[in-house]
Amino acid sequence: MAKELSNREENYSLWYNNLVIKADLAENSAVRGCMVIKPYGYAIWEKMQAQLDKMFKETGHVNAYFPLFIPKSFLSKEAEHVEGFAKECAVVTHHRLMTNPDGPGVVVDPSAKLEEELVVRPTSETIIWNTYKNWIKSYRDLPILINQWANVVRWEMRTRLFLRTAEFLWQEGHTAHSTREEAIEETEKMVQVYAKFAREFMALPVIVGAKTESERFAGALDTLCIEALMQDGKALQAGTSHFLGQNFAKAFDVQYQSKEGTLEYVWATSWGVSTRLMGALVMAHSDNNGLVLPPKLAPIHVVMVPIFKTDEENDMIIAKMKEIQESLNKLGISSKIDNRDNLRSGFKFAEWELKGVPVRIAIGPRDLANGTVELARRDTLTKSIQPAEGIELYIQKLLDEIQENIYNKAYKFREDNTFIVNDWETFKTKIEEGGFLLCHWDGSAETEERIKEETKATIRCIPHENVIEEEGKCVYSGKPSSRRVIFARAY
């Protein structure tokens, strides 16, 4: 292999980290907890962005941009919000450096202390609602349906590439509505947009549900989420959509005049997904050979590797490949001809497998003579000989098939690792093995907390889909419960 990967089964965590680095997705930077997203990783993120942006616009949203900095006092205005974010803030206190009077380099200029410290946004509710205050006077100004693509900073102590980084890229939607019902509808609409994106583009079979009170976003009345199961049996929260009620409108005094002439507080939602999705993508599908990318997010759909001995052979093969490339281009299928002359084809094969390119084509002199190509699928690692004539149409169909297969495989994995658990002893055993545990819960934060303490499992969500409504007894306390929730250990 081009670059030796760790074994997924032996050490999942190490496998993940190595894979992200070796497949050139991202790496740690010189700044603690901050990553460099490398071109190949960024190309995948760009594809995610483009699709999400399209879906946001189709649902009536527009983009805007709000300041990176939030005055410290803004954070305090919503009590739960500040509680949730104050402990992990990057704080700007000065606006100038000066030559070090006592040695080399530069030091902070003490005379350039800010009157009020600025926090690098961990999320933008406060600065945005402070802005909305000036935009909203009447019901005619509502709804406001705005999204922002931005970087945010949360000073996490333990970081992992894509999954938890001090700085990450995301989008945050912030909407303002005249009624409670409309805001709730928006909250649900957006979590469904995320679910659709995860399923259809990331090939990720997510479950839509609501967070329990203790897992909600700081300042939300309700947090909806999409939850996915990774190959090590741990859950990953892939996106959230929050019904914020009137909390931020009240904190920033945002009122509108209704049709009837009364003054009312505005209703709010916010929703976001981040570069964390990159981590979910890698963890959900990849194997010991490297990434497995769903075609809809793969920067390169097809890689072509020439197999040759003489320069003349090479020229003829490359010419054929350019022909194929042109017909692929016409179908909107991206391809790359790997004609590097200093690498053996086996090395190239391994490298493109590592990078998760869905389809590989190899052409040698005999293929050329026979009018065939050797085609390899990344998802199944199977090879076949195909006619070169019309190969673009074959590949077009195949890419759809691969997309579906990756989804189905992940779906089957989730089904195989979802368990109905009714008693505490089984729970404790099962949770060690990983997976989603469908259990009755008595609805109390206390029980939730105890289960977390004893097993590290949290309630991933109260599912909105495939709901099992039945009378039962809480798996921990034995108290009555009328529906099952999903427990798992999580990233």
Next chain:
Amino acid sequence: MAKELSNREENYSLWYNNLVIKADLAENSAVRGCMVIKPYGYAIWEKMQAQLDKMFKETGHVNAYFPLFIPKSFLSKEAEHVEGFAKECAVVTHHRLMTNPDGPGVVVDPSAKLEEELVVRPTSETIIWNTYKNWIKSYRDLPILINQWANVVRWEMRTRLFLRTAEFLWQEGHTAHSTREEAIEETEKMVQVYAKFAREFMALPVIVGAKTESERFAGALDTLCIEALMQDGKALQAGTSHFLGQNFAKAFDVQYQSKEGTLEYVWATSWGVSTRLMGALVMAHSDNNGLVLPPKLAPIHVVMVPIFKTDEENDMIIAKMKEIQESLNKLGISSKIDNRDNLRSGFKFAEWELKGVPVRIAIGPRDLANGTVELARRDTLTKSIQPAEGIELYIQKLLDEIQENIYNKAYKFREDNTFIVNDWETFKTKIEEGGFLLCHWDGSAETEERIKEETKATIRCIPHENVIEEEGKCVYSGKPSSRRVIFARAY
């Protein structure tokens, strides 16, 4: 008018600021010097981004993302660089807030002081070259052609929406090459990409040239730029492309093994344009009625306003407009039907003029009967009656014509305001009137500085195009000179 604008001729600066705010492009935020880019403004920026990104990719570049924060010590590694940026840095010193022990709100937690302060990137050369160090071993790793879309912070004391803000959005290209020649070629290629973008999309007749030594980017050996002339006769630097030599490679010890096996320092370029382009766009073309947007960057190409008395009339007109909209959609022309029922059409006309929509269509009952529409051009403010049948094709052609007309008008303005000046007295008079002054200059930083002190005029560039090479005498010192440079007062 919908919202009263200031008069461009009376107070250009006030007119600009009012226009940016009233046309809903941007506004000042609660954070000193930081702006909120509103949806309409952001939609224009998105169009700029999409086109530039396409042009970068067509010239072989890929996107990536590097950390927002730069360790303080990195800045000091390149002597001129730190000199250029240290005085306007936002400095992060702490990573946590805590409940205020002495009152309400939160305060910085003194126990969460960072070991080394982090600077919010004012530009990313240092963090990127520190990263490139690990990516570059051999000539085979070169060139690296990377671009980043990001926010940056420079703590400017006097800020103006888009033109000079503490935080702004931009792209920064950072490339690494094995030879000096290749890096110089890249520097020139990218300034030409900017020039093409400015001319063809922004309808901005820019001049390409080189900065003098004292106007160069901090750390560059050569800075190329595009310079535009605004309607008040002041120049605006709209984009820069820097040949950085081996300065950053040496500062961060980035060497590669050449084909011949020797170790060599890598050659670098960087290049960027920012949301400042939005300011240039507004200042170059707009008038006392509001924005004048070149069709290629207008979020909405055509607005349609129904003129009606009865609901029945309105229904018929809207139906007709939807028909037109559909045929415009097919040609990729974006349109909006303004059917707000609480506003008079005169108000709507003024509002869409303010927002610079290139084409306005009004349809009344008589138009409907006659099979016509009233069509108004934003650039010339002229109206005409056109057949409704085939109007989409008429508009398609018209949009090209408008794009060209806006460019030609700006070009004529620049020509009319470019003067050959040979003596100091004329210089002093002319510079008060504004415009580009083509003058001989003795090439000394001292003369340049004195001219700046006495007149506030700077050398905008040593032009690369339409060069007037001739023997002459410096307009200030009388010393010999062999080519003219461009002087102007600038934003």
